[in-house]
Amino acid sequence: MSIIENLKKLISKKQSSDLLGITFRLNSIDFCAVADPATNPDENDLTEIRCQQIKSDPSKYAETLGSLHQEQNLKGQCHVVLSAQQAQMVQVDKPNVPDDEINGALKWQVKDLVSFSADNMVVDYFDGPKLAGGSEKINVVCASKSDLKAFVEQLNKNDINVKSIITEEFAFASLLQTKGVASLLVCQQPNEEVIILIVKNGQLFFNRRLRGFAQISEKSEDELAMTVIDALSLEIQRSTDYYERQLKQAPIKSIEIILPLEAEPFIARKLAENTHIAVNLLKLPEQFRDQRPFAAAIGATLYADVLASSEEHV
Numbered sequence: 001m002s003i004i005e006n007l008k009k010l011i012s013k014k015q016s017s018d019l020l021g022i023t024f025r026l027n028s029i030d031f032c033a034v035a036d037p038a039t040n041p042d043e044n045d046l047t048e049i050r051c052q053q054i055k056s057d058p059s060k061y062a063e064t065l066g067s068l069h070q071e072q073n074l075k076g077q078c079h080v081v082l083s084a085q086q087a088q089m090v091q092v093d094k095p096n097v098p099d100d101e102i103n104g105a106l107k108w109q110v111k112d113l114v115s116f117s118a119d120n121m122v123v124d125y126f127d128g129p130k131l132a133g134g135s136e137k138i139n140v141v142c143a144s145k146s147d148l149k150a151f152v153e154q155l156n157k158n159d160i161n162v163k164s165i166i167t168e169e170f171a172f173a174s175l176l177q178t179k180g181v182a183s184l185l186v187c188q189q190p191n192e193e194v195i196i197l198i199v200k201n202g203q204l205f206f207n208r209r210l211r212g213f214a215q216i217s218e219k220s221e222d223e224l225a226m227t228v229i230d231a232l233s234l235e236i237q238r239s240t241d242y243y244e245r246q247l248k249q250a251p252i253k254s255i256e257i258i259l260p261l262e263a264e265p266f267i268a269r270k271l272a273e274n275t276h277i278a279v280n281l282l283k284l285p286e287q288f289r290d291q292r293p294f295a296a297a298i299g300a301t302l303y304a305d306v307l308a309s310s311e312e313h314v
Contacts, residue, residue, distance in 0.1 A: 016159050018076025021300030022065070023171065024083040025189055029054045029064055032288075032297035033074055049287050051294040058085070062150040069158030078155060079164045079300040081171045084193065084209060087143045088114045089167065091128055094136040106140050114142045122148055129205050129247045139204075141167060164303060169207045171299035173199045175282060176256065182249060184240065185282065186232070186257040186271075190293050191217065194232070194259070196239050198252070206243055210235055217261035224263055225270060232267075233274035240277075256282040260293040 017036035022029060035048035052072070056064040068074040090113045095105040103123055111118045122145045128137035143165075152162050172187040172195065182200035194213040198206035216228050240252045255277055257268055264281060272279040284291070288298045 016076040016161070019301040019304055020074055020076045020078040020160060021081065021171070021297040021303075022068075022078060023081035023168070023189070023296040023300060024061060024086060025053075026083070026085075026192060027055065027057060029056050029061065030189075030294055030297045031068070031072070031074065032291070032294050032301055033072075033076070034287075034301050036076070049291070051288075051291045051297060053294075062147075062154045065151055066154035066157060068155070069160055075159035076161070077163050077304060078160050079166065079171075079303045080151065080155075080162060081296050081300045082143060082165060082167055084168070086147065087141055087167050088116070089139055089141050089169070089207070090114060091137050091139050094138045102138075110140050110142060116142050116144055120145050126204065129203075166300065166303060168195060168296050169197060169204060171296045171303060172258070173197055173202075173204055174299045174302040174305070175258070175284065175295060182243070182252055184236065184243075184252050184255045186236070186255065186259065187282075187295065188213070188216075188259050189296050190260045191215065196235060198239065198243050200249075205247065205249070206239055208235070208239060216259070217263075219263075221263055221266050224267060229267060229270045229274065233271060236271070236275055252277060254278040254280060256280050258282040258284075258292060258295050260295070264292075 019034040021032040030053050031051070033050045054064060090110055092106075092109055095102055095109060097105050102125065106123045106125060107118045107121055110123070111121070122143050123140055125138045125140045128139050130136060148165060155162055168189065172185060176183050176185060176199050179201060182198055182205065185197045185199065186194060187197065188194045192214055194210045196206070196208045196210065197204065210232075213228065213232070216224065219228060236255065243249050244251055255271065255275065257264065257271070257279060258281070259267060268279045268281055284295065284298060291298060
């Protein structure tokens with residue numbers, strides 16, 4: 001799912017093969033740059049990886065993006081991840097119109113459910129899981145057209161070519177490499193809200209943002225054990241109950257977590273005790289193993305593989 005389709009005319013034709021994942025955060029922008037191995041003269045060297053955070057006031061995001069090529073020497077095929085403040089997701093009944101008219105119909109269907117005006121809204125959607133006996137649902141993602149246009153124009157002034165604009169949910173989901181079985185992922189960007197996802201065969205079956213967990217990195221293990229872990233366990237239980245009972249799916253067998261804090265192994269161990277389900281620290285690809293705080297930006301670079309896979313099946 002990408003909400004860039006109707007902005008493709010803005011994308012430049014330069015074709016550097018480096019990969020670049022950019023994610024917006026509160027008062028900063030993260031990036032993960034992956035050099036094209038073909039440009040590395042030494043075949044014995046690992047692919048060059050660079051992850052970094054750049055402080056930026058939200059009002060200056062476009063300006064910061066415009067400086068990435070000159071100041072950070074960034075280039076390549078870029079996948080942008082919008083923050084929760086920049087994109088909103090709602091679930092609605094699928095409009096009874098031809099497929100090529102759905103996006104236009106959705107603007108008016110969701111205009112009272114989101115904070116963007118219909119004439120300044122970019123929308124895209126992905127199919128929701130089907131409930132037994134229920135109407136067909138779709139998940140609608142909305143963002144500000146003027147903001148996205150400014151971001152794309154700034155990036156495309158140089159050798160940075162925007163290939164997709166996605167949400168954090170899809171960036172994190174692309175980190176899951178399992179096939180055929182469902183995975184529940186508990187994930188977080190540093191000092192932001194925790195997200196619970198359930199993904200099966202690349203399809204996002206369930207997503208939920210949890211409020212009140214943004215500052216868990218500041219809590220001691222005792223504080224985590226007394227309050228946070230029980231609350232998180234309850235949210236996981238609610239999510240698995242919905243997936244298994246309402247969507248009639250097989251039980252979740254394992255939980256993956258990627259939480260950028262020192263107590264991550266402790267949380268995994270305590271969640272396993274509470275949920276009685278295997279809980280694992282999500283393994284990132286080997287070249288990214290020391291970059292867990294940049295997981296969403298890393299997921300954006302891996303989203304290129306998701307796009308390629310989907311195009312193969314069109």
